[in-house]
Amino acid sequence: MLRIEDISYSVEGRPLFERASAIVPAGHKVGIVGRNGTGKTTLFRLIRGEISLDGGEIALPPRARVGGVAQEAPASDISLLDTVLAADTERAGLLAEAETATDPARIAEIQTRLADIDAWSAEARAASILSGLGFSEAEQAMPCAAFSGGWRMRVALAGVLFAQPDLLLLDEPTNYLDLEGALWLESYLQRYPHTVLLISHDRELLNRAVGHILHLENRRLTLWTGGYDAFARGRAEQRAVQAAEARKQEARRAHLQSYVDRFRYKADKARQAQARIKMLAKMEPITPPEEAAEQRFTFPQPDQLSPPILRIEGGAAGYDGRAVLRRLDLRIDQDDRIALLGRNGQGKSTLAKVLSDRLPLMEGRRVAASKLRIGYFAQHQLDELRAEETPLQHLARLRPDTPPARLRARLAGFGLHAAQADTEVARLSGGQKARLALLIATLDAPHLLILDEPTNHLDIESREALVEALTEYSGAVIMVAHDFHLLSLVADRLWLVSNGTVQAYDGDLESYRADLLAPERTQPKKPAKPRPGPSKERLTELRSEARRCEARVEKLNEMRDKLAKKLADPDLYAPERADEAAVWQRKYAEVMEGLERAEGLWMRAMEKLEAAETA
Structure with missing residues (x-):
């Protein structure tokens, strides 16, 4: 259980928390929401003990392990797989000690503990997590130094997921994932065996991966039951x-x-x-709820062109003479809303550059309407903004003949009002920079708007505003995004970028999710190689292992039943017995966790025995 009791904390005299309280029971998965700047990330730092409270208390169970992703994995010569395996420090320490231990009793303790934490399947579990986050088997053997910072953030995320801390703190984890990685993470968090606190602006993730919402508003914390949609309705x-x-x-x-x-x-x-x-x-004053600042985008509408506005025939594209995409035969009309699907590295960004005429074709031809205007937004363009200039100066440089009042009106149409219009870009938030980049991309009223991960720095309200703007926009939209909610509302066609080409995906996003999370149902199984039958000694050993596993499950079931009876006593939850109740709840959670592992070991032992007996 995580207990936050009457905490207060200020930054440079500005209070972020004032007598804020919340209780998160063990095993709960909680999404943390609130306006940007209200203190969500600061709350994580307070929980980790990186900064000190002005007042109040944050309490965790004794010896509880807290984990999160603070920075990317180092650019070392260690392979991705070994980097992730090293994140479980207990396993690494036990294996190192096993190499040097000489005391038989200690050796037995080490081996028992290694079995308890399922250490022998660790490599397979680490590889599975890396695969889910987009790393191929070959890439898992490569050194961390071979990958960029964004990919090393994925390695760091894989490490903390593998270590399975008792309290997992994730701050916008999907910002450096593609849609496929985000869907895998969503599924993984649903099965995660311990407590999760998740800061996210991804509405679909908050609907599917968590069961509670912790809302930070007016320096207080309120815990709501249900996902984000239930929270939004209730609020x-x-x-x-x-x-x-x-x-x-x-x-x-x-x-x-x-x-x-x-x-x-x-x-x-x-x-x-x-x-x-x-x-x-x-009379105690009742304060009316503060109205949220309106979030908006106003896209200029293009004139209509005859279809198609863009065609690619027999195209191939790549870099340095090596083709990434081949056999491209694509057509885009002005009313198209297309989402590009496919794992990172398959060529989605390459296709976006080809469509925007930023990358020439190696083969084939690109045929565009004579008056076609294209708007292009990509995350790297935020780095291309001039840090020393204000948004108003950016527009004045691009539109020198337009009066400043009209330029300010254009900025206001993207939520950049007077204060932000005259602020240097270096001092703007990530969301404000993204708004400026979106404004620049749409300045010419493009007939085709290409958006490559437009939502990374946008909060939930801004994402909803983007959906509304794209719905009203009369040009074509090509979009790469990890926000499932945004894609489901905007896209009416899906293109799958995979295996070096681009094909129309016949299903919808839900079927794509199902295909992605259940690949074993769609892939043919490799025929098993014939093996010699097991020896009599091996069968005896397997039967003995199955009996030991079964006995352990029975013992843990007995312990579970006793603890459940204890927890069913209403008197245990009296206010004066809160600490005692927390102890019994922790014990119950530990037994349930052990029971789940024991049942898994028993099932594997029975499967091995059955396979051996039928061989």
């Missing part, structure tokens, strides 16, 4: 009730004040007036 209803109560109170206050103003100095009404003054003084 809207709460805000409506709060606003109605505030209006009623204001009307009541005005009525009382009117009576006081009319009669406080009249002798026959003075007593009643004084009574109403006391009522006004005692």
Whole structure:
């Protein structure tokens, strides 16, 4: 259990938390939401103990392991697989000690503990996590130094997932993943055996991977049950009730004040007036909910061109004479909304560059409408913004003949109002920079808008605003994004970039999710090689192992039943017994975790025995 009790914390005199409290039971998966700048990442630093509270307490169970991704994996000569394996420090330490231990009792303890933590399957588990995050088998054997910072962030994420800390803290983990990696992470977190706190602006991830939402607002914390959609509905209803109560109170206050103003100095009404003054003084003010700042994008509408606006015939594209994509036969009309699917490294960004005419074809031809205008947004373009210039100066350089008032209006149409328009880009937030880059990409009212991961720095409200803008936009859209919610609302066609080419994907996004997360159902199994039958001694050994595993499961089941009976006692949850209840809940969680592992070992032992007996 994570207990946050009456915490207070300020940064340079600005309070982020004031008597904020929340309790997260063990094993819960919780999404943390709140406006940018409210202190979500700071909360993680407080939980990890990196900074000190001004007041209050954050308590975790004794010896609880807390893990998260603070920085990318180092650019070392160690392979990706070994880097991830080293993240489980207990396993690494036990294996190192096993090499030098001489005491038989200690050797037995080490081997027992290694079996308990399933150390012998560790390499397969680490490889599976790396594969899910987009690394091929060959890449897993390569050194970390061979990969860029974004890919090393994936290695760091793989490491913390493999280590399975008791409290997993993830801060925007999908920002450096593609759609395929994000869907895999979503599925993995659903099965994660311990507590998870997840900061994310990915609405679909918050709907599918967590069961509670921890909302940070007005320096307080509120825990809601359900995913993001349930939270949004509940909060809207709460805000409506709060606003109605505030209006009623204001009307009541005005009525009382009117009576006081009319009669406080009249002798026959003075007593009643004084009574109403006391009522006004005692009336606790109900503050109406603060209205969220409107998030918006305003895309200029292009003129209509005859279809198709762009064709590629017999195309091949790549770099340094090596083709990444071949057999490209594609057509784009102005009413197309196309999502590009496929794992990183398959060529989605290469295709986007070809379509935007930033990369010439090696073979074939690209045929575009004579007046075609293309807008292109990619994450690297945020780095190409001039840090020393303001957004207004960026537009003035691109549109020197346009009056400043009109340029300011264009900036306001992307949520960059007076304060941001005159602020140097270096001092803008990531979301504000993304808005400026989107504005520049759409400045010419393009007929074709190509968006390569446009949402990385946008909060949930801004993503919803982007959906609305793209819905109203009358040009074609080609999009690469890891935001499943955005793609499901915007895209009506899917192109799969895989195996060196691009093909229309016949299913929808849900079927793509299913295909991605269940590849074993679509891939033919390799025929098993014939093996010699097991010896009698081997069969005896396997039967003995199966019996030991079964006995362990029975013992843990007995322990579980006893603890469940203990936890069913209502008296245990009295306020004065909160610490005792937490101890029993922790023990129950530990037994359930051990039972899950023991059952897995038993099933594997039975499968080995069955295979041996039928060989």
